[in-house]
Amino acid sequence: MTKKEQPLKLKVLSHTQIEQLLAHLDHWQLQHVDESPRLVKKYQCQQFADAMLLANQIGNIAELEKHHPRLVIQWGWVQVSWWTYRQQGLTEMDFIMAARCDELAERSAG
Numbered sequence: 001m002t003k004k005e006q007p008l009k010l011k012v013l014s015h016t017q018i019e020q021l022l023a024h025l026d027h028w029q030l031q032h033v034d035e036s037p038r039l040v041k042k043y044q045c046q047q048f049a050d051a052m053l054l055a056n057q058i059g060n061i062a063e064l065e066k067h068h069p070r071l072v073i074q075w076g077w078v079q080v081s082w083w084t085y086r087q088q089g090l091t092e093m094d095f096i097m098a099a100r101c102d103e104l105a106e107r108s109a110g
């Protein structure tokens with residue numbers, strides 16, 4: 001797929017666009033790894049099983065959307081990182097998926 005055919009959701013965002021979109025997310029941090037920006041959030045969970053459950057729910061929507069996070073699971077929390085691998089940057093898709101994670105976390109918190 002050439003750049004110009006890139007779907008809008010996978011167009012790399014500028015720093016200004018990132019800052020604007022970040023303002024609409026709740027407690028997501030902008031981190032840089034090897035100069036590549038990422039959205040990162042750590043969800044606190046009561047039990048390890050809860051962290052596994054949330055990670056699986058996130059994995060399911062990632063498979064559906066063909067857009068995948070980095071997930072780190074530990075007793076008491078699951079850390080989610082979003083970026084668009086092929087662009088080595090942030091796209092709208094990353095922000096959409098971050099918001100979807102918050103919905104899932106909200107729902108599983110009951």
Ligand SMILES: C[C@H](O)[C@H](O)[C@H]1CNC2=NC(N)=NC(=O)C2=N1
Pocket residue numbers: 066067068069082083084085086087
């Ligand atoms: C072919 C497959 O859809 C692509 O490789 C997808 C898979 N999941 C992905 N996930 C993320 N976060 N970024 C990508 O560029 C990406 N590409």
